[in-house]
Amino acid sequence: MILKGNFIWMPAMDRLEVRENAWLVTSGETVVGIYDQLPPEYAGQPAEDWSGKVIIPAFNDLHIHAPQFLNRGIGYDTRLLDWLDTYTFPLEARFRDLDFARRAWKVFLNRLWAAGTMRFSAFATIHKEAAWALMELTEQSGLRGLVGKVNMDRNSADNLREETAVSLADTEELICRSRAELKHVGFILTPRFVPSTTGALMDGLGQLGERYDLPVQSHLSENPSEVEWVRQLHPDIPTYTQVYENFGLLRKDKTIMAHAIYLSDGEKDILREKGVTLAHCPCSNVNLSSGVMPLRRNLEEGLRCCVASDVAGGHTAAMNRSVAAATALSKVNWLSHPEEAHLTLTESFYLATRGSGAFLGQVGSFEPGFQFDALVLSPADPAEDLLERTPVERLEQFLCDGDDRDIAARYCGGVLVEKPFATME
Numbered sequence: 328m329i330l331k332g333n334f335i336w337m338p339a340m341d342r343l344e345v346r347e348n349a350w351l352v353t354s355g356e357t358v359v360g361i362y363d364q365l366p367p368e369y370a371g372q373p374a375e376d377w378s379g380k381v382i383i384p385a386f387n388d389l390h391i392h393a394p395q396f397l398n399r400g401i402g403y404d405t406r407l408l409d410w411l412d413t414y415t416f417p418l419e420a421r422f423r424d425l426d427f428a429r430r431a432w433k434v435f436l437n438r439l440w441a442a443g444t445m446r447f448s449a450f451a452t453i454h455k456e457a458a459w460a461l462m463e464l465t466e467q468s469g470l471r472g473l474v475g476k477v478n479m480d481r482n483s484a485d486n487l488r489e490e491t492a493v494s495l496a497d498t499e500e501l502i503c504r505s506r507a508e509l510k511h512v513g514f515i516l517t518p519r520f521v522p523s524t525t526g527a528l529m530d531g532l533g534q535l536g537e538r539y540d541l542p543v544q545s546h547l548s549e550n551p552s553e554v555e556w557v558r559q560l561h562p563d564i565p566t567y568t569q570v571y572e573n574f575g576l577l578r579k580d581k582t583i584m585a586h587a588i589y590l591s592d593g594e595k596d597i598l599r600e601k602g603v604t605l606a607h608c609p610c611s612n613v614n615l616s617s618g619v620m621p622l623r624r625n626l627e628e629g630l631r632c633c634v635a636s637d638v639a640g641g642h643t644a645a646m647n648r649s650v651a652a653a654t655a656l657s658k659v660n661w662l663s664h665p666e667e668a669h670l671t672l673t674e675s676f677y678l679a680t681r682g683s684g685a686f687l688g689q690v691g692s693f694e695p696g697f698q699f700d701a702l703v704l705s706p707a708d709p710a711e712d713l714l715e716r717t718p719v720e721r722l723e724q725f726l727c728d729g730d731d732r733d734i735a736a737r738y739c740g741g742v743l744v745e746k747p748f749a750t751m752e
């Protein structure tokens with residue numbers, strides 16, 4: 328495929344590349360290169376002409392709860408543990424109904440597509456059938472990523488709790504089935520968080536992780552009451568991070584931990600050593616009054632971090648808004664911690680494209696060899712044409728105030744992706 332347009336991408340957090348009136352050539356799923364002049368061997372081949380438009384890497388959201396999409400915006404005057412009991416668990420229990428689940432997954436996938444998230448790592452629910460449906464529908468949608476059946480065998484509502492052995496057997500069944508039947512969607516082990524998983528369940532999941540060499544996702548140190556609860560549940564283990572480590576759930580370079588706000592230096596050492604990716608979720612951390620992750624400090628200390636939505640702790644799946652929120656929250660943090668420079672808008676953009684994409688492979692950039700995932704930006708508001716804007720200014724405006732009306736086309740894995748589901752049936 329050959330595309331013409333104004334390309335912007337970030338090979339590193341401090342490097343913004345802009346190529347105007349350039350040609351991008353792909354081969355199969357990946358980028359071959361970006362050229363000011365189309366190389367002669369491609370002359371005469373059809374090109375997708377997006378002249379004058381800005382083309383950026385698509386978003387990768389490494390922490391999102393697919394069932395909770397239906398609850399976004401609701402109940403944010405509570406804190407994490409009350410919010411889970413009051414709003415989240417009752418909704419997730421509904422996904423026992425497969426028909427309901429399939430409709431909800433289609434709404435969810437249509438929305439991710441619209442907002443420009445081409446790859447993600449999602450929590451489904453505890454239900455095997457519903458989790459499988461999300462995997463299958465994701466494969467059908469043209470989007471790609473990881474999906475986990477959630478594991479919960481303690482401290483949750485009666486209608487959202489599993490027997491330990493059943494939870495492990497269902498998980499293993501989905502691991503095997505997804506490996507046999509799916510190409511672009513993988514399984515990720517998904518213990519909800521320490522308070523809702525017994526030691527026996529975490530131990531069993533750790534063993535599955537080893538046997539099948541699987542990635543893992545969960546929550547870590549999001550809220551002070553949660554951290555205290557974990558301390559009470561595991562009085563023999565010094566820190567929250569070490570509980571996961573103890574059960575083999577910090578798999579090297581294959582683990583995503585959401586939030587990670589309240590960490591000791593010793594925990595940071597473990598997370599760095601294990602190459603854990605910390606998913607910073609600014610919208611969620613503000614909505615649920617959870618706290619402010621010291622994002623710049625963590626990055627400077629060598630921790631891997633990315634920006635994620637955490638729908639429905641986060642109120643929107645639109646990653647441009649999480650990028651803007653990460654920047655805003657970092658500025659608020661700077662006001663009280665002036666020694667910690669705030670993130671710039673483009674640095675946050677990096678953390679939602681190449682930074683998060685790194686967990687999924689060569690994803691999130693237009694460097695040669697990377698998967699070609701892209702969004703073509705085309706401002707919907709005619710007022711945008713009143714002034715000449717540089718491509719970078721257009722990117723800034725999209726990140727701060729854009730929405731799906733401003734995205735003219737979406738590509739994933741080297742192909743144009745159309746709206747996945749026309750009907751909910």
Ligand code: GUN
Nearest residue numbers: 392519520546611637640
């Ligand atoms: N901790 C455990 N479960 C959840 C969840 O669904 N959302 C958030 N934000 N934190 C959690």
Ligand code: FE
Nearest residue numbers: 546585637640
């Ligand atoms: Fe979450």
